Amino acid sequence: MRVAVIGAGRIGSVVVRSLVRCGYSEIVATGRRDETLKNAASLGAEATRDNDYAVSSSDIVFLTVKPHHLPEVVKSVKPASWAGRTVVSFIAGARLATLEKAMAEAEVYRAMPNLNAEVGLSSTAVAQGTRTRDMATVDRLLKCMGRVYWVPEEFLDAWTALAGSGPAFIAEIIDALVLAGVLVGLPRDLAYSAALDVLEGTSRLLRESGTHPFKLRDDVTTPAGTTIRGLIAMESEGVKAALMKAVESAYRRSLEIGAEIDARVKRELGISD
Numbered sequence: 001m002r003v004a005v006i007g008a009g010r011i012g013s014v015v016v017r018s019l020v021r022c023g024y025s026e027i028v029a030t031g032r033r034d035e036t037l038k039n040a041a042s043l044g045a046e047a048t049r050d051n052d053y054a055v056s057s058s059d060i061v062f063l064t065v066k067p068h069h070l071p072e073v074v075k076s077v078k079p080a081s082w083a084g085r086t087v088v089s090f091i092a093g094a095r096l097a098t099l100e101k102a103m104a105e106a107e108v109y110r111a112m113p114n115l116n117a118e119v120g121l122s123s124t125a126v127a128q129g130t131r132t133r134d135m136a137t138v139d140r141l142l143k144c145m146g147r148v149y150w151v152p153e154e155f156l157d158a159w160t161a162l163a164g165s166g167p168a169f170i171a172e173i174i175d176a177l178v179l180a181g182v183l184v185g186l187p188r189d190l191a192y193s194a195a196l197d198v199l200e201g202t203s204r205l206l207r208e209s210g211t212h213p214f215k216l217r218d219d220v221t222t223p224a225g226t227t228i229r230g231l232i233a234m235e236s237e238g239v240k241a242a243l244m245k246a247v248e249s250a251y252r253r254s255l256e257i258g259a260e261i262d263a264r265v266k267r268e269l270g271i272s273d
């Protein structure tokens with residue numbers, strides 16, 4: 001099976017690396033700049049600027065360009081070349097209806113992974129379109145990147161906010177914890193190790209024990225001890241509300257991008273509803 005990765009940037013490169021790690025060797029990746037192509041080739045992909053060649057010579061196509069590049073990419077491929085291809089779009093916000101209009105004869109899936117695919121730990125949600133047949137192959141390829149959740153498309157924008165953008169939110173929290181460690185006297189490296197260990201350990205404990213986060217919090221919290229002092233500071237600074245608003249804002253932006261891209265695809269490709 002041959003796989004095309006259209007747009008071998010940050011997430012596209014991770015797709016190439018994940019597939020190579022999984023044993024796939026027939027991969028073609030595209031980009032515009034020399035640097036992008038050089039990088040794709042160094043990862044083991046055939047690198048080309050020719051999107052039409054990449055799509056027409058492959059069975060499965062991953063779309064990993066920025067949302068505003070979607071119309072240009074569709075135009076760079078002959079309509080006949082999309083026919084019969086299985087296309088998995090990682091483009092934030094881009095709706096299945098838009099993608100199916102843009103690539104009229106392709107079998108289209110909308111998915112949202114995250115950058116943790118770099119270490120095989122993506123949380124990827126995927127929704128099928130109206131013409132999809134080969135879910136097993138898509139499932140197998142996505143599993144090379146980490147966990148896969150088949151969901152209705154209505155969850156994709158929320159998933160994009162929580163899981164797609166999630167690594168950035170968690171990285172901010174980790175950075176804050178490291179600064180906090182330094183504030184109270186730990187050397188930076190030690191604070192960083194502690195922050196990563198606590199995050200990884202808590203995550204694993206919750207997943208493996210099935211314990212509710214409230215119960216874990218209460219188990220850690222000694223009356224008149226240290227944790228409760230920290231918890232009241234978190235409450236008064238609105239940490240929970242800030243995180244909820246972060247995800248809600250990202251969700252709204254995903255919806256906005258979806259509407260913008262739909263309008264651009266219709267305008268630039270001359271498609272009507």
Ligand SMILES: NC(=O)C1=CN([C@@H]2O[C@H](COP(=O)(O)OP(=O)(O)OC[C@H]3O[C@@H](n4cnc5c(N)ncnc54)[C@H](OP(=O)(O)O)[C@@H]3O)[C@@H](O)[C@H]2O)C=CC1
Nearest residue numbers: 007008009010011031032033036064065066067069091092
């Ligand atoms: N970054 C992330 O964590 C995640 C991103 N996504 C989604 O993945 C998509 C890509 O994001 P990201 O990887 O961060 O972005 P990048 O900008 O890193 O990568 C996009 C790539 O697309 C290439 N490209 C642009 N136009 C064309 C074209 N006409 N033909 C071929 N290649 C082209 C660019 O190549 P060049 O630089 O050579 O122009 C670039 O390498 C977005 O839609 C985003 O929503 C989804 C989940 C997570």
Ligand SMILES: O=C(O)[C@@H]1CCC=N1
Nearest residue numbers: 092160163164165166
């Ligand atoms: O920030 C973005 O738009 C993309 C989608 C999810 C992660 N990065």
